Amino acid sequence: MFRSLFDPNSAFSRGMERVWTLVVLNVLWVLCSLPVVTIGPSTAALYQVLGKVIQGEDSHTARKFFAAWRENFKCALLVWLPMLAVLVLCGFDLYFAVLNDRFLWKLLAVFALQLAAVELTFVFPLMARYQNTWRSHMKNAMLVGVGNLPRMLLIWLIWAVPVGACLVFPWLRLYLSLVWLLIGYSSLSYVTALLLRPVFRRLEQPKDDPKKDGTDAS
Template sequence: MPRLFNQSNLFFKVMGVVFDLAVLNILTLVCSIPIVTAGASFTAMHYVLWHMVRGEETYIARQFFEAFTRNFRQATLFWLGCLPFIALVWLNVLVIQELPAENRWLLFATLAVAALVATAITEMYFVLLSRYENRTWTQLKNAALLSLGYFPRTIAMMLVLATFAAIYILFSTYLIPLLIFLGLTLPQYCCAWLYNPILVHLDERN
């Protein structure tokens, strides 16, 4: 019986991670509500996540807001640059849907590849911004190079995000509580296990 309530018990460890992810998810969503602040919110989320996967002592709210404040300007400017691209992708989806069925698949495939490449680079940009101080162009260049240089990990991360996105879309009615508490941080926590070795390797080189 004492072993059941031991804090080192696997159940308590898992529940501790789930609770931390839920708190982090709510913070990320709330700080993304104005839309324009979403970039800083994503950066702060990644800052907390890679601390978590490293098993380091984590103070979710304090570390989140420290990273949010520190990277606000650079993350927000980059995110504002991403918004027109997101709008363009969405507009293209609407246009392609109006085309004859035989012409859709190739255009959808091309658009999907472009969107995945952009997503991979954007994901890595926010990860790098949460860890290193560099100019925006340098961060973006490094994000592109690392996405290509660690291609298997990049593909794995995109598969994780695409899988979760598909599940959310297909079962959105039933998953509203999950979306509120773990919708962003659960898939990104999985991604953090994939990109953390990249950061460790970069830290060792520097």
């Protein structure tokens, strides 16, 4: 029994290999995202490698990550820097709106943050899968989000669970922080990538051209 359990082709061994791959990806993502301005390229690289992992390619994880990081660097940076500016500006607006009890400001800030969340949910998975300009990626991310609202809300709910757990159970924060550093972001991104596969398959059902040539998702 134990011999079959640790057989390289057993489900247990493949599962542990997948977990180790996610740990490696998470650590690489955290390290490469430390400057903050590089979160975009790191996230695009993460989703690109996760696409290969889902297809069963678990080897040479670090090499694939850094290759994808370099490949997506310019485009992801052009997307991420404006998004970062929007997030910071909206965060300050929401903070001062709450301090001054300005309902309209709070409403506008929350609405802008929701639009940013739609972009961030889809833009890097799209970038990891398709060749396109950064403007087209941002436009397509919004179109795909609006066109797949229930799935997007499901993804948001999955990501919100750890945050909610920290708010409801403060004693979990330390443990969840350790999990986040080791495997949290990559595992949630892995689930997100799985949930987005049917979306991409529908986009790739050709009306004219079956190739994934980076044309607009619209």
